Amino acid sequence: MDRLVLRPAAYSDLPAVERIAGASPVGVTSLPRSRDKLFDKIASSQASLAADVSGCGEESYFFVLEREQDREVVGTSAIVASAGFSEPFYNYRNETLTHASRELGIHHRVHVLTLCHDLTGATLLTSFVLDPAYKQGDTPDLLSRARMLFIAAHRQRFADHVVSEMLGLCEDDGHAPFWDSVGRHFFGIDYPLAEFYCGVKGRSFIAELLPQHPIYVPLLPREAQEAIGQIHPFSRLPCEILLREGFETERYVDIFDAGAVVQARTEEIRTIATHSRATVVAHPPGADGGQYLVGNLDLPGFRAILTEAAFDSERGEVWLSEPDMQSLRVGAGDSVILAPL
Structure with missing residues (x-):
């Protein structure tokens, strides 16, 4: 049986991390297909681990799952101490608006998506990618939940809420129902390029281009409506683990592909509790x-x-x-x- 250990990523892991990022589907912006950005991710983690921190700030922690007998890296996961520390962390909030007319006797509730940054400042779990050979059994729990042990061990470094974005519906050719019906009209670029920009340039361009008014869901094509809150097969395993940990969904979705955003109070997460x-x-x-x-x-x-x-x-x-x-x-x-x- 392989002996696996989760540890902070080192600079020597860069080639393995590049390989893992290259095998990830479009939309995993926390592992961009950019050697420079992956190097920066490891460097930021190393600096955060060396910093004397008394509160929740700009730190990030990047981990690899290593097979000890040959030091082969078979997975990655990460924690961002405070999402949106340097720029707002945008999501769509699921809401219901009521349209009513007493004269006509009409009272109608409409599902809308409102651009927000409610989750800015929450601790963010990212970068869960695991070699398919290890997706059975308990190994996925080690890769995901060991982060909760790290949070519990160094509680002062993290926020009172923890969130994680799940990859939404998209196809290998870059077609994403929600993006094609919403984002493409305001950005003029396809889904893979939008996600690439998000991974290497940050999210500041989002506020500059996305509409600030609510999006009325019934006006969207049915394919786009059905994609809201759905989860790509790639994210089902990490999502299942977090739901077992006590995370909840349905309130927020991703701004690009409308994938579910899960959240929990830190002290109520099963591993931490x-x-x-x-x-x-x-x-x-x-x-x-x-x-x-x-x-x-x-x-x-x-x-x-x-x-x-x-x-x-x-x-x-x-x-x-x-x-x-x-x-x-x-x-x-x-x-x-x-x-x-």
């Missing part, structure tokens, strides 16, 4: 245990694994095997953070 800190004890032979996500408390050297461990909550102790301690780079007597799978 159920996490514990414990002292490491060398694993005694034959000790019974359960499946846990376990991470160390070293900020720049954070490492997390998924393993079978015996946890004594009353004594505040967790029994880990020697290979587990080596993977986490901890020893007996050190403190770790853990949450049940």
Whole structure:
């Protein structure tokens, strides 16, 4: 069985990250197909890990999932401490407007999308990409939920709400029903190019070109209406994990493809709500245990694994095997953070 560990991305990971980004579908703007931007992403993460931070700011943290025996990178995930720190974080808000006439006896409710930046300042989960060979079993939980352990371990660095954008409906040829019916009319470019600009240039151009008035959903083509809040097959797995973590959907959608935006209060996220800190004890032979996500408390050297461990909550102790301690780079007597799978 492959031994996998999640850790912060290093500069030496750039070729592997480029490979993963190149295999991602159009629309994954958090992993742009630009070597310079991916290098900047790693550099920003390294700087954030080295910074002395007492609040939620412009920091970002980029992780890779590594197969330890050959150091092959098989996945990526990331956290942005404060979405829209340098520019507004735009979404469409699902709303209902009421049109009424007492004289005509008409009272009609209409679904509209309103451009907003309500989620600016929330912590943002991004960049979940996993090698298809590892999408079965519990590995996806390690790649996604280990970020929650990191947030719990360094809580002061993150906001009181956490959000994540799911990739919406789009086809391999770049056709996206919602974009083609809305955004294209104001930008004059196709969906892949719009997403590329978003990934490498930021979102400031959005406010300059998108209409500020509500979009009346019934006026859109049926294909575009049906795309609102839908999720691309690529994002179904990470979305399922976050929904199990207690995230909710339906309130906001992405401005490009209308994919669902999920959100949760930080303290109510399952991994964070159920996490514990414990002292490491060398694993005694034959000790019974359960499946846990376990991470160390070293900020720049954070490492997390998924393993079978015996946890004594009353004594505040967790029994880990020697290979587990080596993977986490901890020893007996050190403190770790853990949450049940």
